[in-house]
Amino acid sequence: MPDKVRVPIGPQHPALKEPESFLLTLVGEQITEMSVRLGYNHRGIEKACEGRTYVQDVYLIERVCGICSHSHSTAFVQAVEEIAGLEVPKRGLYIRTLVAELERVHSHLLWLGVAGHEIGFDTLLMYTWRDREVVMDLLALLTGNRVNYGMNTIGGVRRDIAEGQKQGILNAVDALESRTKYYIEVASQEVTLINRLSGVGVVSHEDAIRLGAVGPTGRASNVARDARKDDPYAVYADLDFKVITSDHNDVYGRTLVRVGELMESYKMIRQLVRNMPEGPVAVKAPRKIPAGEAVSRYEAPRGEDVHYVRANGTDKPERVKIRAPTLANVQCVAHMLKDRYLADLPIVIAAIDPCFSCTDRLIAVHGAGREPQTMDWEAVRRYGIEWYRARGTDFTDLNKKLRVKIA
Amino acid sequence: MTEEAAIEKQVVTQFPFLLAKFRVARPRRIFAEVARDRFPEVFDYLVKKMNFTILCTITGLDLGDELGAIYHLARESGVTFNLRTAVPKTQPVLPSVTPYFPPADCYERELVDLLGFKVEGLAPGSRYPLPDDWPAGQYPLRKDWNPEMLDKKEAPHA
Amino acid sequence: MQLVKKIVTWARIKSPWIIHFNTGACNACDIEIVAALTPQFDLERFGIVLKGTPRHADVLVCSGPVTRQIKERLIRVYEQIPEPKFVVAVGTCSCSGGVFKGCYNVEGGIDNVIPVSVYVPGCPASPTAIIDGVVKLLTSLEAGEAKAQAGTPTEQLAPGEDCE
Numbered sequence: 001m002p003d004k005v006r007v008p009i010g011p012q013h014p015a016l017k018e019p020e021s022f023l024l025t026l027v028g029e030q031i032t033e034m035s036v037r038l039g040y041n042h043r044g045i046e047k048a049c050e051g052r053t054y055v056q057d058v059y060l061i062e063r064v065c066g067i068c069s070h071s072h073s074t075a076f077v078q079a080v081e082e083i084a085g086l087e088v089p090k091r092g093l094y095i096r097t098l099v100a101e102l103e104r105v106h107s108h109l110l111w112l113g114v115a116g117h118e119i120g121f122d123t124l125l126m127y128t129w130r131d132r133e134v135v136m137d138l139l140a141l142l143t144g145n146r147v148n149y150g151m152n153t154i155g156g157v158r159r160d161i162a163e164g165q166k167q168g169i170l171n172a173v174d175a176l177e178s179r180t181k182y183y184i185e186v187a188s189q190e191v192t193l194i195n196r197l198s199g200v201g202v203v204s205h206e207d208a209i210r211l212g213a214v215g216p217t218g219r220a221s222n223v224a225r226d227a228r229k230d231d232p233y234a235v236y237a238d239l240d241f242k243v244i245t246s247d248h249n250d251v252y253g254r255t256l257v258r259v260g261e262l263m264e265s266y267k268m269i270r271q272l273v274r275n276m277p278e279g280p281v282a283v284k285a286p287r288k289i290p291a292g293e294a295v296s297r298y299e300a301p302r303g304e305d306v307h308y309v310r311a312n313g314t315d316k317p318e319r320v321k322i323r324a325p326t327l328a329n330v331q332c333v334a335h336m337l338k339d340r341y342l343a344d345l346p347i348v349i350a351a352i353d354p355c356f357s358c359t360d361r362l363i364a365v366h367g368a369g370r371e372p373q374t375m376d377w378e379a380v381r382r383y384g385i386e387w388y389r390a391r392g393t394d395f396t397d398l399n400k401k402l403r404v405k406i407a
Numbered sequence: 408m409t410e411e412a413a414i415e416k417q418v419v420t421q422f423p424f425l426l427a428k429f430r431v432a433r434p435r436r437i438f439a440e441v442a443r444d445r446f447p448e449v450f451d452y453l454v455k456k457m458n459f460t461i462l463c464t465i466t467g468l469d470l471g472d473e474l475g476a477i478y479h480l481a482r483e484s485g486v487t488f489n490l491r492t493a494v495p496k497t498q499p500v501l502p503s504v505t506p507y508f509p510p511a512d513c514y515e516r517e518l519v520d521l522l523g524f525k526v527e528g529l530a531p532g533s534r535y536p537l538p539d540d541w542p543a544g545q546y547p548l549r550k551d552w553n554p555e556m557l558d559k560k561e562a563p564h565a
Numbered sequence: 566m567q568l569v570k571k572i573v574t575w576a577r578i579k580s581p582w583i584i585h586f587n588t589g590a591c592n593a594c595d596i597e598i599v600a601a602l603t604p605q606f607d608l609e610r611f612g613i614v615l616k617g618t619p620r621h622a623d624v625l626v627c628s629g630p631v632t633r634q635i636k637e638r639l640i641r642v643y644e645q646i647p648e649p650k651f652v653v654a655v656g657t658c659s660c661s662g663g664v665f666k667g668c669y670n671v672e673g674g675i676d677n678v679i680p681v682s683v684y685v686p687g688c689p690a691s692p693t694a695i696i697d698g699v700v701k702l703l704t705s706l707e708a709g710e711a712k713a714q715a716g717t718p719t720e721q722l723a724p725g726e727d728c729e
Contacts, residue, residue: 066593323464
């Protein structure tokens with residue numbers, strides 16, 4: 001193995017020098033140093049928000065990330081509602097929270113599949129994404145879209161849910177819960193999986209705090225922070241749920257936390273449906289928002305999402321600041337990969353649950369006195385799977401077993 | 408006494424000059440403003456003595472003649488302390504808070520790239536979030552900047 | 566079922582290999598592209614295979630409004646795909662810039678940078694719409710209607726169109 005490996009973003013022309021996203025230094029197969037370069041997805045959203053009305057911004061901000069779109073739009077409208085002194089009707093908050101938890105479910109199932117894919121456990125991808133379609137269909141039924149639900153407006157939500165839809169939600173949750181119980185069984189009993197994920201991407205409790213890890217990444221190192229409990233918003237203060245933590249401090253812990261959170265989400269969804277109060281779902285918001293400022297914190301599937309909004313009395317915000325959770329967690333990646341192997345790179349990065357496009361990467365291989373070569377993410381993923389297979393980790397049997405068990 | 412009231416009492420006793428702009432907007436939301444020269448000691452006190460051990464993010468603002476920076480601090484209990492300071496555009500220098508919060512470097516690089524702050528003590532590293540070929544002297548989040556300036560490659564803020 | 570039969574026949578003749586490239590998208594379209602490969606939608610039954618490298622691909626499936634940082638790379642990827650090649654713009658952002666049109670750092674639509682064969686609008690484009698877009702491209706090739714890219718976009722999907 002050459003002694004220096006550069007990990008740039010996107011496909012690279014061999015002769016063209018381009019900015020790298022991850023720069024690794026290897027000694028043999030071991031990573032001794034790593035630095036992270038970001039920004040390729042920078043679209044200038046915060047600036048655009050200042051030139052558009054608050055209502056237009058709800059739709060723009062929803063598209064910061066297509067996996068946690070409701071997280072971003074809710075964080076934004078909450079801040080605006082606070083500045084304007086609007087009190088969202090209880091039913092509107094219930095619906096907002098319901099969509100929030102459904103989003104968490106789709107996101108965590110997506111993650112389970114992606115994690116499986118990264119380590120060679122592809123059957124898990126196929127089954128979890130098939131289960132995920134149950135949630136996608138439900139979200140489409142309730143909101144009109146599979147993604148980017150457009151459910152929020154300033155002052156509440158845009159659509160009510162019908163009595164007849166409630167049973168459908170409960171049925172879906174029952175089905176998903178039994179499937180998730182099976183994934184928990186697999187996660188906690190299958191030795192191949194446990195061995196593959198344990199001791200990988202380790203962050204101690206103290207380091208997780210020092211590095212500012214949020215969401216499941218932090219909670220897997222026993223950092224028991226969850227905005228739904230610490231800084232309740234929407235209806236969370238009224239719901240009965242646990243904050244799931246693990247003291248494994250590794251990728252295995254992050255897996256346990258996410259499947260545990262799925263079970264808590266199902267509990268919450270049932271409470272929301274059964275206890276949903278009657279009444280309107282929104283209050284009318286003024287077009288011009290009075291001068292003021294607010295900070296909104298939301299527990300997105302990947303961790304704490306923070307929005308700051310400053311209003312100046314016009315129909316356009318003075319300033320919108322967004323800190324998405326991945327930005328907090330990506331700081332940990334260098335630490336997680338120090339003294340580990342290149343073979344660990346795909347699953348360690350996947351385990352912080354970054355934006356999907358973060359994984360469209362190419363790796364350029366440089367060595368003393370030789371032409372630079374390029375490996376793509378797919379090649380590193382295969383390298384990782386082969387590397388671990390050579391050391392006794394093989395998912396062929398588990399792939400077969402899962403296919404037999406879930407007809 | 409509520410937690411917010413206790414915080415206010417302690418902080419204002421320690422730093423009486425904070426009283427005028429101290430505001431408890433609602434439970435778990437405290438806002439305060441401090442002049443640049445007293446910012447380091449207030450920040451240190453909040454983090455070291457008052458347990459605001461979480462830095463959520465740093466928001467940069469264009470305030471006209473000045474640039475503002477709000478440090479969004481938080482405690483385990485969920486209370487946030489949003490401390491704002493400001494610097495003149497003619498000398499927009501802030502101290503880095505990475506000694507307290509190592510991951511703050513990307514928030515500080517945003518201040519540099521998007522608003523034109525200079526952050527002292529920030530370790531060398533790649534810029535964030537703008538691309539390498541971004542024209543120097545153009546700070547997109549400043550109020551007097553618009554995307555048309557990109558094509559002209561002007562440096563209005565040089 | 567006519568359409569499915571036609572496609573299966575076609576797929577026996579040619580199995581198109583696809584490379585997926587994200588030019589700065591929010592990921593919604595990217596997830597829907599991957600979802601198109603999973604059992605509920607199953608793009609692979611049409612012989613469509615997702616490849617990791619442009620050199621083995623026939624079709625470039627693009628999402629995103631093209632950020633400044635990614636523009637050069639998009640052009641390189643396009644150039645690396647051997648002729649005949651086709652480009653599918655997935656999602657409203659890659660068709661026109663979508664909500665990001667006018668943002669600094671965003672070019673606003675794939676066809677500002679490379680020629681596009683098929684536009685699949687939607688925010689995000691659903692897996693059924695994506696499959697329909699790719700299938701429309703393939704069936705128009707079979708019918709000899711499409712031109713391989715030398716700068717000529719061929720067909721535009723109407724919004725709301727769906728496959729059987």
